[in-house]
Amino acid sequence: MLIARIVETEAYSQNDPASHSFRGLTKRNEVMFSKGGHLYVYFTYGMHFCANVVTGRAGKGEAVLLRAVQPIEGIDRMSRYRKHHSHRTERGDALQPNLTNGPAKLCEALMIGRKENGIDLLGDEIYLINSPRLCPPAIATSTRIGMRVGKQTKWRFFIKGNEWVSR
DNA sequence: CGACCGATTGACT
DNA sequence: GTCAATCGGTCGG
Numbered sequence: 646m647l648i649a650r651i652v653e654t655e656a657y658s659q660n661d662p663a664s665h666s667f668r669g670l671t672k673r674n675e676v677m678f679s680k681g682g683h684l685y686v687y688f689t690y691g692m693h694f695c696a697n698v699v700t701g702r703a704g705k706g707e708a709v710l711l712r713a714v715q716p717i718e719g720i721d722r723m724s725r726y727r728k729h730h731s732h733r734t735e736r737g738d739a740l741q742p743n744l745t746n747g748p749a750k751l752c753e754a755l756m757i758g759r760k761e762n763g764i765d766l767l768g769d770e771i772y773l774i775n776s777p778r779l780c781p782p783a784i785a786t787s788t789r790i791g792m793r794v795g796k797q798t799k800w801r802f803f804i805k806g807n808e809w810v811s812r
Numbered sequence: 813c814g815a816c817c818g819a820t821t822g823a824c825t
Numbered sequence: 826g827t828c829a830a831t832c833g834g835t836c837g838g
Binding site for chain 1: 817818820822
Binding site for chain 1: 830831832833834835
């Protein structure tokens with residue numbers, strides 16, 4: 646059993662030029678158009694996987710990208726699944742964990758890949774559980790990371806000050 | 813069919 | 826800060 650706390654996300658919707666669903670349904674993004682509560686995993690840059698929680702009604706093409714998680718249980722196994730990583734990395738003057746602080750890193754650490762695309766998150770393989778609700782001041786927002794279009798939309802959400810956030 | 817490129821990462825100047 | 830790795834999806838001809 647691996648347990649991790651989601652500490653950073655980004656939102657994507659169909660009328661959003663940065664979203665995979667922007668140009669409509671394709672083989673690759675079909676899970677993104679499924680009913681909310683499924684896992685949409687995509688392969689990118691020829692080597693990385695990234696995972697999303699589908700959030701909309703069927704046909705809507707809405708999902709939330711998991712950008713960073715904080716290991717809660719099984720951190721030793723996660724560390725083994727991550728191929729090339731130093732435990733900590735620079736962020737300005739400070740050091741921060743390097744295990745699950747990025748969308749492709751967390752997939753590697755949690756062994757999420759092609760096979761996990763389309764998983765029903767209400768099942769027993771991968772699922773979400775509640776976490777104590779955070780008050781708004783504890784959540785920060787910003788523009789999303791790594792895109793050429795849709796840069797201005799502030800749909801990145803992360804726990805302020807959490808050291809497992811990607812940046 | 814060929815060309816381009818990406819919701820990234822790690823290594824390096 | 827820059828850049829290569831590496832390949833499937835997407836689009837134009």
